[in-house]
Amino acid sequence: MRVLTPRTVAVTAAVLMLAGITTPAVAAEPSAAEPGVAVVDDDLPDPTDVVENGDGTTTLVYDDGATFTSQTAVPAGDGARTLALAAASFPWSATYDVSITSRSWTTSGSGDVWVDVSSITNCGGKAQSLSLYRLSGSSWSRVGTVRSVSCSGGSYVWRGVAQGTYRFQLWDSNTTDAYRNHSASGTVRYP
Numbered sequence: 001m002r003v004l005t006p007r008t009v010a011v012t013a014a015v016l017m018l019a020g021i022t023t024p025a026v027a028a029e030p031s032a033a034e035p036g037v038a039v040v041d042d043d044l045p046d047p048t049d050v051v052e053n054g055d056g057t058t059t060l061v062y063d064d065g066a067t068f069t070s071q072t073a074v075p076a077g078d079g080a081r082t083l084a085l086a087a088a089s090f091p092w093s094a095t096y097d098v099s100i101t102s103r104s105w106t107t108s109g110s111g112d113v114w115v116d117v118s119s120i121t122n123c124g125g126k127a128q129s130l131s132l133y134r135l136s137g138s139s140w141s142r143v144g145t146v147r148s149v150s151c152s153g154g155s156y157v158w159r160g161v162a163q164g165t166y167r168f169q170l171w172d173s174n175t176t177d178a179y180r181n182h183s184a185s186g187t188v189r190y191p
Contacts, residue, residue: 044101044133044140044169060103066096070103070188093185099171102188104135106165111191113143113161115168117153121183125151128182129173132158135165153186166190 047060047068058072070092088108094100107113113132120128130147133140147156149170170184 044167045099058103060101062101064097066094066098066100068092068094068100068102072103088191089187089189091185091187093183094170095181095183096170097172097180097182099169100184102168102170104165104167105188105190107161107163107191109191110160110162113158113166113191114155114187114189116155116186116189117149117170118185119153120149120151120170122181123151123172124174126172126174127151128184129171130156131169132161133167133169134161135167140167153184163191 045062048063049061051059051061052072053059053069056071057069059067059069061067071090090105092102094102115130115132117130127148127150130149132143134143143161143166144158149156168188172182
C-alpha cells in the first residue's frame, strides 16, 4: 500500500479545486435526504418492448413510440478499467414526442448523480423538464426538484443521493405547442 505524502495530498487537492473551478456551473440542489422532497409518482411508464441491439446497446420502446437507447454491454477494451468506467456511467439517446423515461441503474453507494444532456432537437427554444426518481418499495419517488433543460442541454446534478435504483424522466411541458419528434442524447454518471 502506498502512503501519500502531505505534498501529494496538497497537490491533489489543488488539482481537484482547479477542476471544480473550471467545470460548468450547475444549479444548486437541496440534499435528497431533506424531509419533504420525495414525491411518489406511480405514473412512470414501463417499456412495452426491450430490444437488445448487436452493438451492445439496449433500446426501450414505449407504447407512444418513444425510444430510449443506452449502452448496456461493456465495450471491448482494457479489461478492468473499461468495466470500472462502464459501471459508473452510460451514454444514452432518446426520441420522444411528449416524454421519455430512462432505463434504471443502481448506485454502488451514496453520492452525486449527474444527467448530462447534449442537446434536444425540435424544442422551439422552449425548455424541457427533467426529474430524477428513486425506487422505493414498488413505486418511484421523485428526488429533489424538477430541472429546466434548455434546447442546448447542460449538466444537471442531484447531490448526496442515497444508494439505490434510479431512473430519470425528460419531458416537454409545452404539450400544446407544435413541437414534436424530439431527439436528445447525453450521459448518466453515478456513484
